Amino acid sequence: xxxxxxxxxxxxxxxxxxxxRLMKPDGTDPVNVxxxxxxxxxxxxxxxKKLDKTGDASNVVNKFTQAGSRTNLLSGEKLSVSFGKIMKxxxxxxxxxxxxxxxxxxxxxxxxxxxxxxxSKIIDNLDDIAANTQTGYMAGALAVKELNQNxxxxxxxxxxxxxxxxxxxxxxxxxxxxxxxxxxxxVPFLTGNDSRIIHNSxxxxxxxxxxxxxxxxxxxxxxxxxGFDFSSPVCMRRIEWQGFNSxxxxxxxxxxxxxxVDGTSWVNVYEFDGGNSYGARVINAxxxxxxxxxxxxQNGTGAIVGLAFLQFYGx
Numbered sequence: 001x002x003x004x005x006x007x008x009x010x011x012x013x014x015x016x017x018x019x020x021r022l023m024k025p026d027g028t029d030p031v032n033v034x035x036x037x038x039x040x041x042x043x044x045x046x047x048x049k050k051l052d053k054t055g056d057a058s059n060v061v062n063k064f065t066q067a068g069s070r071t072n073l074l075s076g077e078k079l080s081v082s083f084g085k086i087m088k089x090x091x092x093x094x095x096x097x098x099x100x101x102x103x104x105x106x107x108x109x110x111x112x113x114x115x116x117x118x119x120s121k122i123i124d125n126l127d128d129i130a131a132n133t134q135t136g137y138m139a140g141a142l143a144v145k146e147l148n149q150n151x152x153x154x155x156x157x158x159x160x161x162x163x164x165x166x167x168x169x170x171x172x173x174x175x176x177x178x179x180x181x182x183x184x185x186x187v188p189f190l191t192g193n194d195s196r197i198i199h200n201s202x203x204x205x206x207x208x209x210x211x212x213x214x215x216x217x218x219x220x221x222x223x224x225x226x227g228f229d230f231s232s233p234v235c236m237r238r239i240e241w242q243g244f245n246s247x248x249x250x251x252x253x254x255x256x257x258x259x260x261v262d263g264t265s266w267v268n269v270y271e272f273d274g275g276n277s278y279g280a281r282v283i284n285a286x287x288x289x290x291x292x293x294x295x296x297x298q299n300g301t302g303a304i305v306g307l308a309f310l311q312f313y314g315x
Contacts, residue, residue: 014029014035020042020043020046021042022039022042022043023035023038023039062079062080062083063080064079064080064081064083064084064087065080065084066084066087066088066091067081067084067085067087067088068088069088070085070088070089070092071085072085073085073086094106121136121137121138122137122138122139122140123137123138123139123140124139124140124141124142125142182315183237183238183313183314183315184313184314184315185311185312185313186228186230186234186236186311186312186313186314187212187228187310187311187312188212189212189213189214190209190212190213191213192209193207193209194209194212195229196228196229196230196231197209197212197226197227197228197229198225198226198227198228198229198263198294198296199220199223199225199226199227200223200224200225201220201221201222201223201226201304202222203220203221203222205221206218206219206220206221206222206306207220208220208222208223208226211226211307211308211309211310212228212310212311214309215308216242216308216309217308218308219244219245219248219306219307219308220306220307221244221248221304221305221306221307222304222306223299223304223305224298224299224302224303224304224305225258225296225297225298225299225305226296226297226305226307226310227258227294227295227296227297227312228294228295228296228312229263229293229294230293230294230295231293232293233261233291233292233293234291234292234293234295234314234315235288235289235290235291235314235315236257236259236269236288236292236295236312236313236314237285237286237287237288237313237314237315238283238284238285238286238312238313238314239257239283239284239297239310239311239312239313240281240282240283240284240309240310240311240313241277241281241282241284241297241307241309241310241311242277242278242279242280242281242282242307242308242309243277243278243279243306243307243308244278244306244307244308245278245306246278247306248278248305248306248307249274249275249277249278249306250274250275250277250278250282250305250306250307251272251274251277251297251299251300251305252273252274252275252299252300252301252303252305253273253274253275253300253301254271254273254300254301255271255272255273255274255297255298255299255300255301256268256269256270256271256272256297256298256300257269257270257271257272257284257286257295257296257297258295258296258297258298259290259291259292259294259295260292260293260294260295260296261292261293261294262294263293263294266296266298267290267292269286269288269290270284270286270288271300272284272286273300274299274300281309295312295314297310
């Protein structure tokens with residue numbers, strides 16, 4: 001404990017506190033008002049130098065040294081330790097930490113020729129994508145946008161209510177289309193009667209071409225079978241259909257998907273029980289390796305069928 005040489009109250013050596021050097025008279029020393037005032041002045045000057053928990057730390061000096069390795073900050077550690085860790089991170093990041101420039105990176109990865117960075121490999125036109133026969137190319141954002149805006153023009157792939165690419169992909173996945181990615185819709189959307197349609201209906205009020213117009217409000221009614229002449233042999237592996245209303249619910253039990261080489265003699269390729277499909281699409285997928293030019297669906301009950309939609313899928 002330090003001693004003072006000042007003579008207060010007749011005492012030569014007065015005890016002083018170790019930090020602020022405040023005078024501490026002994027119990028038998030007389031009280032000197034000046035000693036008290038001096039102590040108060042010291043306290044008043046020193047207190048304002050201390051930082052409160054909610055005080056202004058803008059002028060606080062923090063001494064620290066760079067940490068030896070990169071480690072995470074920890075709650076409760078000293079500021080000098082935290083800043084040492086931060087300094088280590090910035091030093092290891094080097095110039096790019098402050099410039100943000102790709103050119104300041106060291107050990108930069110090499111992007112191979114023909115990769116995404118090669119703009120000449122990005123195609124932004126749907127027609128160009130369809131015509132491209134080379135590998136290494138990819139669809140650009142403009143092509144995807146165009147596809148998303150024109151989904152309604154994709155023949156035979158869209159049930160009603162699908163308006164964007166995300167909904168179409170979800171529909172394809174949930175209904176198993178991607179399990180056989182070579183399948184494609186084979187009947188185009190029709191806007192009027194077409195000689196390629198195969199049927200035995202004479203109902204002019206609900207002509208059978210309306211089965212292929214992708215409009216769930218219209219329908220083809222009156223045939224016991226409905227199909228299509230594809231001009232050349234195709235291998236069918238899936239049909240998708242929907243009944244018109246509660247009276248015409250689509251195909252019945254023991255219905256058949258049939259193929260023919262001449263449009264006269266028919267071969268049963270797949271048998272299924274239709275049931276009530278009013279208000280919902282029905283998908284019938286089947287294994288098949290035979291190709292025919294003519295395909296149709298024969299209603300197993302022998303009764304006339306009423307359909308809002310029908311599509312054949314094959315390769």
